[in-house]
Amino acid sequence: xxxxxxxxxxxxAEPPVVATGAVGVSGLTWRPYGRRDxxxxxxxxxxxxxxxxxxxxxSGSGKSTLLRxxxxxxxxxxxxxxxxxxxxDGEAPHTRPGAVGLVLQEPGSGVVAATIGRDVAFGLxxxxxxxxxxxxxxxxxxxxxxxxxxxxxxxxxxxxxxQQRLALAGALALEPTLLLLDEPTAMLxxxxxxxxxxxVGEVVAARRLxxxxxxxxxxxxxxxxxxxVVLGRDGRVVADGAPEVVLAERGAELVDxxxxxxxxxxxxxxxxxxxxxxxxTLGANEVxxxxxxxxxxxxxRLVSGGTRTTLAVDGQWLxxxxxQSLAxxxxSGSGKSTLLxxxxxxxxxxxGVVRVHPTLARHGERHPAEWDxxxxxxxxxxxxxxxxxxxxxxxxxxxVMATSRAVGLVEAEAEGRAHAxxxxxxxxxxxxxxxxxxxxxxQxxxxxxxxxxxxxALLLADEATVGQDRLTWAAVMGVVEALRDAGSAVVLTTxxxxxxxxxxxVVTLERPVQPPAPPTPRRPLVARCGPLSLLAAxxxxxxxxxxxxxxxxxxxxxxxxxxxxxxxxxxxxDGPQPRGRLRxxxxxxxxxxxxxxxxxxxxxxLGGRDLEVAAGxxxxxxxxxxxxxxxxxxxDADALGDHLAQRLRLPARPVVATAAALQRVHTFGDVWxxxxxxxxxxGLGASRRSPRxxxxxxxxxxxxxxxRSLQAAATLAVAMDARGFSTAYRRTWxxxxxxxVADSVLVxxxxxxxxxxxxxxxxx
Amino acid sequence: MxxxxxxxxxxxxxxxxxxxxxxxxxRASRPLMGWRTVDLLTVAFLGAAFGIAYWGWDIGYQGPTxxxxxxxxxxxxxxxxxxxxxxxxxxxxxxxxxxxxxxxxIAALVSMLPGTQWGFGTLLAGIFQGVGAEIAFAILxxxxxxxxxxxxxxxxxxxxxxxxxWFAYYADWSFGWKLAYLAITMVSGAVLAGGLGWLLxxxxxxxxxxxxxxxxxxxxxxxSV
Numbered sequence: 010x011x012x013x014x015x016x017x018x019x020x021x022a023e024p025p026v027v028a029t030g031a032v033g034v035s036g037l038t039w040r041p042y043g044r045r046d047x048x049x050x051x052x053x054x055x056x057x058x059x060x061x062x063x064x065x066x067x068s069g070s071g072k073s074t075l076l077r078x079x080x081x082x083x084x085x086x087x088x089x090x091x092x093x094x095x096x097x098d099g100e101a102p103h104t105r106p107g108a109v110g111l112v113l114q115e116p117g118s119g120v121v122a123a124t125i126g127r128d129v130a131f132g133l134x135x136x137x138x139x140x141x142x143x144x145x146x147x148x149x150x151x152x153x154x155x156x157x158x159x160x161x162x163x164x165x166x167x168x169x170x171x172q173q174r175l176a177l178a179g180a181l182a183l184e185p186t187l188l189l190l191d192e193p194t195a196m197l198x199x200x201x202x203x204x205x206x207x208x209v210g211e212v213v214a215a216r217r218l219x220x221x222x223x224x225x226x227x228x229x230x231x232x233x234x235x236x237x238v239v240l241g242r243d244g245r246v247v248a249d250g251a252p253e254v255v256l257a258e259r260g261a262e263l264v265d266x267x268x269x270x271x272x273x274x275x276x277x278x279x280x281x282x283x284x285x286x287x288x289x290t291l292g293a294n295e296v297x298x299x300x301x302x303x304x305x306x307x308x309x310r311l312v313s314g315g316t317r318t319t320l321a322v323d324g325q326w327l328x329x330x331x332x333q334s335l336a337x338x339x340x341s342g343s344g345k346s347t348l349l350x351x352x353x354x355x356x357x358x359x360x361g362v363v364r365v366h367p368t369l370a371r372h373g374e375r376h377p378a379e380w381d382x383x384x385x386x387x388x389x390x391x392x393x394x395x396x397x398x399x400x401x402x403x404x405x406x407x408x409v410m411a412t413s414r415a416v417g418l419v420e421a422e423a424e425g426r427a428h429a430x431x432x433x434x435x436x437x438x439x440x441x442x443x444x445x446x447x448x449x450x451x452q453x454x455x456x457x458x459x460x461x462x463x464x465x466a467l468l469l470a471d472e473a474t475v476g477q478d479r480l481t482w483a484a485v486m487g488v489v490e491a492l493r494d495a496g497s498a499v500v501l502t503t504x505x506x507x508x509x510x511x512x513x514x515v516v517t518l519e520r521p522v523q524p525p526a527p528p529t530p531r532r533p534l535v536a537r538c539g540p541l542s543l544l545a546a547x548x549x550x551x552x553x554x555x556x557x558x559x560x561x562x563x564x565x566x567x568x569x570x571x572x573x574x575x576x577x578x579x580x581x582x583d584g585p586q587p588r589g590r591l592r593x594x595x596x597x598x599x600x601x602x603x604x605x606x607x608x609x610x611x612x613x614x615l616g617g618r619d620l621e622v623a624a625g626x627x628x629x630x631x632x633x634x635x636x637x638x639x640x641x642x643x644x645d646a647d648a649l650g651d652h653l654a655q656r657l658r659l660p661a662r663p664v665v666a667t668a669a670a671l672q673r674v675h676t677f678g679d680v681w682x683x684x685x686x687x688x689x690x691x692g693l694g695a696s697r698r699s700p701r702x703x704x705x706x707x708x709x710x711x712x713x714x715x716x717r718s719l720q721a722a723a724t725l726a727v728a729m730d731a732r733g734f735s736t737a738y739r740r741t742w743x744x745x746x747x748x749x750v751a752d753s754v755l756v757x758x759x760x761x762x763x764x765x766x767x768x769x770x771x772x773x
Numbered sequence: 774m775x776x777x778x779x780x781x782x783x784x785x786x787x788x789x790x791x792x793x794x795x796x797x798x799x800r801a802s803r804p805l806m807g808w809r810t811v812d813l814l815t816v817a818f819l820g821a822a823f824g825i826a827y828w829g830w831d832i833g834y835q836g837p838t839x840x841x842x843x844x845x846x847x848x849x850x851x852x853x854x855x856x857x858x859x860x861x862x863x864x865x866x867x868x869x870x871x872x873x874x875x876x877x878x879i880a881a882l883v884s885m886l887p888g889t890q891w892g893f894g895t896l897l898a899g900i901f902q903g904v905g906a907e908i909a910f911a912i913l914x915x916x917x918x919x920x921x922x923x924x925x926x927x928x929x930x931x932x933x934x935x936x937x938x939w940f941a942y943y944a945d946w947s948f949g950w951k952l953a954y955l956a957i958t959m960v961s962g963a964v965l966a967g968g969l970g971w972l973l974x975x976x977x978x979x980x981x982x983x984x985x986x987x988x989x990x991x992x993x994x995x996x997s998v
Contacts, residue, residue, distance in 0.1 A: 041984075043993040086811050086985045445980045547893035555941055601892065603835055611846035612945045622945055630942060637892025641885060663813055667879055670817035674883060677825055712976065715822050719982040722818035726811040726985075735810050 028058035029098050030186035030219030032079065036093035039074055039083060048074045049244040052093070056236075058186070061213065061220045063230050063252060066240030067266045068450055068478050072223040073114075075240070076189045077727065079221065080111045085730045086723035097187055106733025107132050107183025110218075112176045114192040116169035118721070119176050119728030121669045123647050125151065125167070126160025127743045128175060131729075132183040135737035143743055150182040153215070154208050165675075168341055170194075170201025174208055179732060181212060188213065190222045194229075195476060198341045198504045206233070225478060228271035231256070239263065267478030275507035276479050279487030285429055286464045289496020291331035295366055297467050297498035298352055298377075300327040302361035305347050321347040323521035324361070329467065329498040331366075334489065336509045337502040339518035345502040346394065348518070349469045352500065353391045354378035355686045369466055386692030387416050387463070392470035396456035397449065397717070399687030401709070405431065405447070406440040408455060413463040415692030423462060430458040434484045445716070450476045457485055459691070461492050468492055468499045474508055486511060530587035534751070535577040535640060540649040541656060542752035546759030547637040553763040554632035560625035562769035566632045566762045573758050574639040594638050601634035636759065646671035647744070655746040662737060669729075673721065677714055684713040798918040799987040799994075801868040805915055811985045812867050819866065820876045823859035824883025830855050831884060847950050850935075850958035854965030856898070857930035860906030861970035864926055865918050866977070868987050873910055873926065877903030894941060901933040918987070920971045927967025931958040 034054040040047035048071040056062060066072050077083045078095055081102030095102055102109050113119055122128040129147045138146070147160065154174040167175060173193050180188065190209065194202035210233055213220050224230050231237075237255045239248035248259050256263075256270060264273050291297055305322040322344040329335055329352070337345045350356035351363055354377025364375040371384040380388075390412075393399055402408040406427060413423035431437045434454040439447065444455055457473055468489070474482050486508070493499045493513075501508060509515055535543075550570070557563040578590045609627030613619070650668030653659045688694045688706060695706035729735075801812075834852050842849040863876020881899020885892070909926035910918075935955045943951060974988055983989035 042990065043984075085809070088985055088990065443979070443981075445982075544893065544896075548897075550892065551894055551897070551941065555944075600831060600835075607835070607839060608942055611842070611849075611943075614846065615946060615950065626942075626945055629944075633894055633941065634892040637885070641892070644886065662808065662810075663817075663875060666810075666813035666817040667820075667875075667882075669814065670821040670879065671883065673818070674821050674825065677822060681825075711826055712973075712980075714825070715819070715973075715977060716980050716982045718818040718822045719815060719977065722814040723811060723985060726809075726814045729814070730810050 028217070030056075030058040030217075031098050032056035032187060032219060033096040033099075034075075034079070034093070037075075037078060037095060038092045039071075039078065039089060041087050041089035044089075047090075047244060049078070052245065054238065054246065056219055056221070058219055059217045060236055061234045062222070063227065063234035063237045064221055064223045064240070065227060065237065065263070065268055067242055067268065068481070069448065070240040070242055071244040072240060073191050074244075076111070076191050076221060076223055079187065080109045080189055080731050082111070082727045082730045085727050085735075103730075103735070106136050106736055107180075108185055109187045109189060109731065110177075110180025110183065110185035111189045111728070111731040112173060112180060112191065112193050113724065113728055114195055115724070116172035116176075116196060117164070117167075118724045119179070119731075120164045120172065121665075121672070121725070121729060122743075123163060123165075123645075123672055124161045125156060125158070125164055125175055127647065128164055129178045129182050130743040131734075132179060132732035134740050134743055135733035136183065137739050137741050140741055140743065140745070143741075146182050150178040153181055153212050154178045155204070168201060170197050170204050170341075173197065173201075173205050176728075177205075177208065177212065181216075183732065184216075186219060188218045188220045190220070192223055192225065192476075195225065196472075198339075199506075200340055202229070202504075206230070209233070225476065226269040227252075227256075228269065231271060242266075264479065267480040269479055275510070276483040278490050278511065279433055279483045281433055281487060281491040282429055285426055286492060286495035286497075289331060289464075290466050291366055291368060291496060291498075293332040293496065295331045295368075296328045297331050297369065298329045298363065298365050300325060300348065300352055300361065300363050302326060303348065303351055303358050303363060304360035305344070305351055305356060306359045307347075317526070319523055320521040322351065322518075325518065327352070327500075327516060329500050331466070331498050332493060332496050333513040334493045334499040334501065334511070336512035336515045337500055337518065338504070338509055338515060340520060343518040343520045345518055346471050349391070349471055349500065349502055350686070352377075352467075353389050353469050353686075353690060354380060354385060355391065355690060365467070382689045382694030382696060383416055383692050385690055385694075386412050386465075388466050389690060390460035390463075390465040390468045391686070391690045392453075392456045392460045392468075392473055393683060393687060394471045394475070395683060396452045397445070397720070399456065399684060399691075399713075400444045400452070401688060401691055401693055403443060404441050405436055405444050405455060408444045409459045409462050411459065411693065412691045416463060418463055426464075427458070427462050430462060430488060433487060434458055435481060450478075450481060453477070454481060454485060457488055461488055464492065464495065464497065466497050468497055470499075470501050472502055472504070474503065474505050482507070528585055531580040531582045531584045533578045533580045533587060533590060535643050535755070537749065537751040538640075538643065538755045539652055539746070539748065539752050540644045541652045541748075542755045543640045543644050546755050547640050549756075549759040549763055550633050550636040553766045554629045556763070556770060557629065557632065557766035558770050558773050560621050560628055562766060562773060563625055563628035563632055565769070566765050567628055567635065569762045569765055570632060570635045573761065574635065576758075577639055577755075593642065597638040597642065598635065601631065601638060604634070605630040632762065636762075640755075648746075651742055651744050651746040654740075655742055656748070661740040662734070665734070665737075665740075669725065670722075673718075676721075677718060680714050680717045681710055684710050798868070798916065798922075799990050800916060801987055805869055808869060809985075812869060812872070815983075815986060816863050816867055816872055816876045817879055819863055820859055820879025821883045823862070823876070823880035827856060827859070827880055827884035845953075846946070847954035847957055850954045850956075851961050852965075853931070853958045854927065854961030854963075855969075857902050857906065857927055857962045857966035858970045858973070860903045860930055861923050861926045861966045862974055864906055864910045865923055865970060865974040866983060866986055866988055868910075868915060868918055870911065870915060871907065873906040874900070874903035877906060877930075897937065898934055901937055902930040905930040905933050920968070923971035923974075924963045924967035927962035927964070927970065928959045929962075930966060931955065931962045934958075 037049050037052040038047050039049045064072050097108055121131050126147050129150050130143050133143050154177050156174055194205050206229055222230055231252045234252050237252040241247040248255050260270050263270050303325045306318050307321045308318050351358050357378055369388050371380050402411050409427040474485055553566055557566045580587050605627040608630050609623040612626035613623035646668050650664050654661050654664040695703045838849045838852050859880035860873040860877035864873035878899045881896050885895035906926040909929040913922050935958050939951050977983050978988035978992045
């Protein structure tokens with residue numbers, strides 16, 4: 010039933026191109042260890058060059074797995090039994106690094122560098138393209154996906170849709186013949202999703218790439234594809250042909266399997282057993298929570314020590330009423346998630362007020378942000394976008410029961426409700442499973458069950474239906490509507506039109522108008538130095554401290570350091586004065602001063618209570634630490650990688666991996682915050698009254714942060730290997746690692762205190 | 774078929790060598806120095822996460838240390854062990870030469886960047902502690918990764934670091950105090966880095982976060998029996 014592709018005529022301007030990108034799959038079987046049944050079994054598929062395939066199937070049918078097999082990265086982050094063969098133009102997928110381009114579902118999950126230009130160049134570096142040849146190819150790839158901002162734009166400043174286009178550019182830079190897209194628009198708002206689809210369509214047409222797209226929602230992709238392959242639940246091909254033919258012949262069957270087929274209306278939400286939820290606390294249509302003129306600012310700390318403030322929510326009004334559902338829509342960046350957090354009392358507001366109905370007040374307090382964890386859990390439920398990091402229990406059933414137990418509900422009643430909810434959401438058979446082993450879609454449904462099981466008066470859910478097929482979508486919406494019908498107020502942020510259509514009211518948020526960015530301040534002298542001289546100068550302080558003989562000499566060493574430090578922070582030139590330089594240094598010095606005092610104290614204790622001995626020991630510690638407090642914060646992760654590999658000739662791959670991890674460090678803090686919020690709203694947050702809960706919280710947060718960072722590492726490994734990193738032993742580098750005059754000056758300057766110490770040794 | 778085959782049942786069925794028998798550990802795939810991308814990134818991300826935890830401990834340990842070392846300052850060594858955990862866990866998770874050292878050094882680097890009471894000494898300490906843990910895994914031939922190996926790595930993380938501290942911070946202490954400080958720190962390393970690191974590795978494997986790595990395979994093998 011395979012349709013032969015229309016032969017592509019070469020344009021007059023170009024020489025005739027040999028069509029490439031023929032894909033052959035035969036007998037492909039994959040069983041990850043720990044699973045009884047294979048995900049893919051004996052799968053065969055042939056794609057002629059230039060074909061555009063839409064790969065569909067119910068959740069768990071192995072679509073993403075097949076894409077990873079086509080990219081040759083199946084065993085990068087998983088181990089299992091693999092048999093059969095995959096060929097691209099007759100060769101194994103990784104014969105030429107970059108021949109297969111892969112774009113993953115989660116925006117930003119494949120980002121390796123701090124700036125967009127450097128990120129696109131990553132594959133070129135891995136394949137040893139000379140530096141001089143990189144800029145043209147990077148510019149071309151960025152142009153092809155319509156990213157026209159400067160190439161030094163920070164990658165974290167991009168929207169989700171822009172990050173997906175960046176990933177596409179990173180793949181295109183390697184001139185792939187086969188392009189694989191794993192639900193590239195599933196996590197995007199409609200505007201961004203359309204932009205990504207347009208971009209894919211143009212790129213694929215211009216380069217005649219063989220393309221395989223996996224998507225849950227077929228509608229927007231049907232026109233793009235010229236073939237549709239349907240996988241069954243057992244990982245075999247069950248339908249294959251022209252999209253319109255497959256949809257006409259098998260559309261109803263696909264709908265029954267849960268696939269979102271265009272032309273079929275959204276399913277009816279499933280119904281829960283009547284009486285599952287008791288009568289609500291508030292009368293119908295009473296305002297459960299009221300946000301009046303709420304403004305939330307977000308501050309980003311800058312390397313210079315200052316901060317840049319942007320508005321996440323600007324003067325927003327919102328009322329959520331009992332027995333009503335409210336859809337919060339708007340483009341990404343319009344502050345939907347932030348507003349939800351403010352309503353939940355999980356994020357302080359900078360202006361305006363969030364108040365609950367007087368009946369819901371706890372101890373007379375109407376601001377949920379002021380409540381303790383148990384009061385908050387009784388009244389408010391919050392389902393975060395990222396449900397995997399907010400798991401609090403060891404089994405699925407305990408996860409659902411956690412809040413009911415924390416707030417002291419009757420165990421038997423709560424358990425009955427938990428069973429019914431799990432049943433409806435298709436998780437009943439997993440009751441005793443470890444929730445961390447569930448798929449992403451299952452975890453999202455579990456998070457919903459866990460949020461509503463104790464019947465909170467207010468449900469706030471962030472993108473609750475992402476990644477759900479028709480069947481599970483109906484279940485999730487059924488739970489939401491059952492809670493609403495029992496008299497709770499429901500607020501859902503969503504990009505999903507079907508959700509919007511089910512809600513009683515819709516509020517659209519606009520992106521807040523941002524205050525103009527302040528002009529770039531002047532840079533201090535120290536910012537002109539590279540990472541190696543910064544490290545060397547910090548290191549030179551150690552012998553200076555250790556070798557200086559007496560407290561008087563050490564005091565002179567410290568004085569010289571203070572002078573040099575002040576000089577390093579001078580910021581000549583035009584433009585506004587940089588702010589917070591001194592404050593930054595002092596803040597970083599606080600632990601050092603405490604350390605110095607504690608060493609001084611222990612030396613005083615031992616050294617016959619001699620003040621001179623104590624002063625010497627304390628000043629020595631200060632001398633060791635002081636230069637680092639000025640210098641080390643100016644080290645840039647990417648530059649450090651460049652210098653370690655190119656100047657010190659350290660092995661390239663470990664250095665790049667380290668730089669990529671340093672790049673992500675700032676996201677760990679976000680994970681930490683999100684887990685802490687989830688625990689607080691679930692009634693498990695730390696309480697100042699109980700040290701035990703503080704310890705439990707610290708343990709849970711550390712573990713959650715580790716698990717999430719390891720998952721991020723595994724995903725990034727797939728993205729990096731798809732861009733040739735596994736064989737990047739002889740790498741080239743996008744940026745040089747220059748040693749400048751400033752570096753030499755810094756190193757010489759840092760030797761001055763050491764000279765003082767040595768001189769004092771000779772003299773005293 | 775020959776060139777294009779990405780998998781043949783005979784030799785592609787597993788990337789990780791199976792555990793030979795009871796009591797031995799699953800080793801990393803051969804060659805031992807053949808670091809896969811996921812190995813490198815796992816070490817880097819683990820190190821970075823521990824680095825943040827170290828930074829927190831840098832601040833949090835100050836109060837308790839002052840309290841317990843009131844009468845006898847070398848007792849401060851009791852709370853030094855947590856800083857060895859990255860090396861122990863890095864070695865236990867990756868099981869390749871250099872993993873313990875790299876993980877500890879990255880953790881030290883990350884904890885140094887926001888500013889600590891030791892400045893550049895933080896990075897030096899990372900190298901000293903990491904080399905110590907690495908020596909432990911090397912002594913065991915990168916073949917044993919049980920609780921005993923974890924404890925040994927925790928213990929051996931201490932000596933180089935502590936000798937450095939004698940010169941950098943405790944030059945005025947008597948030799949007896951210095952030796953006591955070393956011994957106490959080794960005990961702390963055994964428990965708070967070795968024991969705790971072993972438990973943590975097991976917990977991470979059970980959470981499904983180490984599926985591509987030997988501890989993940991050990992969990993699966995135990996469950997499939």
